[in-house]
Amino acid sequence: MRPADWAVLIASVISVALYGLWRGRxxxxxxxxxxxxxxxxxxAMALSIMATQASAITFISTTGQSYVDGMRFVQFxxxxxxxxxxxxxxxxxxxxxxxxxxxxxxxxxxxxxxTRALVSLIFLLQRGLxxxxxxxxxxxxxxxxxxxxxxxxxxxxxxxxxxYTALGGIQAVTWTDxxxxxxxxxxxxxALATAVAMLPDGVSFLDAVAIxxxxxRLNAVVTKFDWNxxxxxxxxxxxxxxxxxxxxxxxxxxxxxxxxxxxVTESRLSLLFNGIAKIPxxxxxxxxxxxxxxxxxFTEPPVVFQREALEKARAxxxxxxxxxxxxERFEERKRAAWDLIVARRGGDxxxxxxxxxxxxxxxxxxxxxxxxxxxxAREASGDPGLNDTNHIFLTFVTRxxxxxxxxxxxxAIIAAAMSTISAEINSLATVTVIDVYxxxxxxxxSDRHYLLASRMATAAWGAYAIMTAQYAKNLGSLIVVVNQxxxxxxxxxxxxxxxxxxxxxxxGTAAFAGVLCGQAAVFAAHLFTKTAFLWYNAIGCxxxxxxxxxxxxxxxxxxx
Amino acid sequence: MKGPxxxxxxxxxxxxxxxAAVVVYLAASIALLYLFARVNSL
Numbered sequence: 001m002r003p004a005d006w007a008v009l010i011a012s013v014i015s016v017a018l019y020g021l022w023r024g025r026x027x028x029x030x031x032x033x034x035x036x037x038x039x040x041x042x043x044a045m046a047l048s049i050m051a052t053q054a055s056a057i058t059f060i061s062t063t064g065q066s067y068v069d070g071m072r073f074v075q076f077x078x079x080x081x082x083x084x085x086x087x088x089x090x091x092x093x094x095x096x097x098x099x100x101x102x103x104x105x106x107x108x109x110x111x112x113x114x115t116r117a118l119v120s121l122i123f124l125l126q127r128g129l130x131x132x133x134x135x136x137x138x139x140x141x142x143x144x145x146x147x148x149x150x151x152x153x154x155x156x157x158x159x160x161x162x163x164y165t166a167l168g169g170i171q172a173v174t175w176t177d178x179x180x181x182x183x184x185x186x187x188x189x190x191a192l193a194t195a196v197a198m199l200p201d202g203v204s205f206l207d208a209v210a211i212x213x214x215x216x217r218l219n220a221v222v223t224k225f226d227w228n229x230x231x232x233x234x235x236x237x238x239x240x241x242x243x244x245x246x247x248x249x250x251x252x253x254x255x256x257x258x259x260x261x262x263x264v265t266e267s268r269l270s271l272l273f274n275g276i277a278k279i280p281x282x283x284x285x286x287x288x289x290x291x292x293x294x295x296x297x298f299t300e301p302p303v304v305f306q307r308e309a310l311e312k313a314r315a316x317x318x319x320x321x322x323x324x325x326x327x328e329r330f331e332e333r334k335r336a337a338w339d340l341i342v343a344r345r346g347g348d349x350x351x352x353x354x355x356x357x358x359x360x361x362x363x364x365x366x367x368x369x370x371x372x373x374x375x376x377a378r379e380a381s382g383d384p385g386l387n388d389t390n391h392i393f394l395t396f397v398t399r400x401x402x403x404x405x406x407x408x409x410x411x412a413i414i415a416a417a418m419s420t421i422s423a424e425i426n427s428l429a430t431v432t433v434i435d436v437y438x439x440x441x442x443x444x445x446s447d448r449h450y451l452l453a454s455r456m457a458t459a460a461w462g463a464y465a466i467m468t469a470q471y472a473k474n475l476g477s478l479i480v481v482v483n484q485x486x487x488x489x490x491x492x493x494x495x496x497x498x499x500x501x502x503x504x505x506x507x508g509t510a511a512f513a514g515v516l517c518g519q520a521a522v523f524a525a526h527l528f529t530k531t532a533f534l535w536y537n538a539i540g541c542x543x544x545x546x547x548x549x550x551x552x553x554x555x556x557x558x559x560x
Numbered sequence: 561m562k563g564p565x566x567x568x569x570x571x572x573x574x575x576x577x578x579x580a581a582v583v584v585y586l587a588a589s590i591a592l593l594y595l596f597a598r599v600n601s602l
Binding site for chain 1: 567569570575578579582583585586589590593594596597599600601602
């Protein structure tokens with residue numbers, strides 16, 4: 001990072017904090033602090049929803065995913081527009097009519113206090129586990145790539161977020177999300193433009209697209225169905241719809257965004273805009289990864305993108321031979337790429353296909369050499385699960401992008417992290433105060449008292465996030481486990497809301513037991529089958545609805 | 561489920577039409593991405 005980069009990064013972080021404090025300066029009642037008095041316009045909520053979902057690690061790893069596996073990850077978002085329609089049609093009017101602060105408050109109106117308490121607890125557990133990881137994950141990657149001490153990164157990032165979120169509440173969160181989303185979009189467009197502009201003379205944009213296509217990096221739609229594959233058209237449409245319904249319809253960190261809308265129309269428009277904008281946005285991010293792949297077709301990449309692991313591998317006597325093979329195969333693939341470009345321009349279709357096959361063969365040989373290097377790095381670093389996908393994009397940014405732009409990309413990554421964390425601690429505090437403290441611990445107190453409690457809960461969740469982030473590095477691969485644990489709970493949450501909206505005859509006891517049965521079904525699927533994670537939401541949801549209906553019918557028969 | 565009094569959307573006249581437009585948009589996006597993948601698969 002050069003001085004210009006630091007200037008851009010520091011200016012970005014300070015301006016976000018000041019903007020948040022200014023926007024949240026009038027949060028002097030619980031309603032203003034937690035719900036912005038329901039005055040938010042659709043565009044602010046829409047970008048806040050998008051910013052909350054886009055975490056730093058998604059930003060970093062999506063481009064890397066495209067580099068190693070192509071663009072098929074975009075299919076993950078095919079269910080999003082469908083989910084946005086269903087939430088707009090059913091959840092938004094129900095939540096607005098009930099005039100609630102949290103989605104779980106609605107469950108007490110519809111069922112009973114114990115169902116609300118159980119679902120609130122599931123949310124606090126799930127989000128509580130994730131918030132520290134959301135803060136630490138980008139810090140760990142930045143520490144490896146740039147040498148920044150990860151403890152200081154999490155501390156500074158966390159402190160800035162806690163400052164404006166605790167003082168400004170939801171208004172600060174929503175408007176800083178809006179601003180941060182603009183920074184993210186600027187960052188990714190600049191990265192894409194730079195990757196294309198830095199291709200060598202003689203390689204046009206269309207040549208780059210042809211190379212990426214020949215290497216299978218533009219495989220945006222895969223029509224073959226496979227239960228165990230998360231990224232195909234069918235899992236995206238069906239599994240993706242369930243996941244997005246659960247995340248946007250039942251997770252308070254998202255529901256709270258559109259509960260602030262000044263009308264049902266504004267809230268619906270914000271969700272539908274999210275459904276429309278997300279697919280092209282993910283396309284651009286993934287396409288950037290594909291262009292970074294083409295860039296590294298002409299500029300030699302490191303054998304392993306994870307710098308620390310590469311250093312350890314270099315100390316091994318076998319590394320020199322691996323590196324030499326990698327160099328030779330890189331040159332071979334580069335020549336094959338130039339041959340492909342010449343064939344593309346010649347217009348001879350059969351020659352083009354022949355050169356493309358030749359290029360793919362050269363690419364497969366280079367991948368073989370890279371795999372040897374990766375295995376050596378795994379052995380040398382004592383980490384058999386070592387994966388350098390998350391380091392690819394940042395290696396490109398820090399080693400090849402010009403001064404100033406590196407700072408913009410870092411600002412975009414940190415903005416992505418901060419926007420996610422601010423929404424998470426804001427929603428955790430809201431559920432803690434509204435669904436636990438005000439409901440069970442102190443039922444009658446002044447608005448001023450609950451406002452203070454909300455600020456303190458926000459600060460406490462922020463402090464908790466910073467503290468858990470300090471230890472997350474030591475969790476190693478457990479970070480993956482914690483993330484996966486989070487997705488184990490969504491199906492049951494979705495199921496209970498489906499019951500609430502569509503099965504009027506089901507009562508509180510059946511719903512409560514249904515959530516427990518659904519949760520058990522998901523845990524069983526996780527422990528005893530190899531079903532892809534994306535399907536857990538559908539399994540959990542169906543299990544909750546089916547078991548609640550059975551229990552409800554049994555209770556009705558018993559009553560007679 | 562009894563719905564609230566429906567506010568009309570700012571365009572297309574009815575929410576049902578807005579939702580249909582979003583479905584059409586999704587279908588068109590998938591078709592375009594499929595073509596993009598096919599054309600560039602070599």
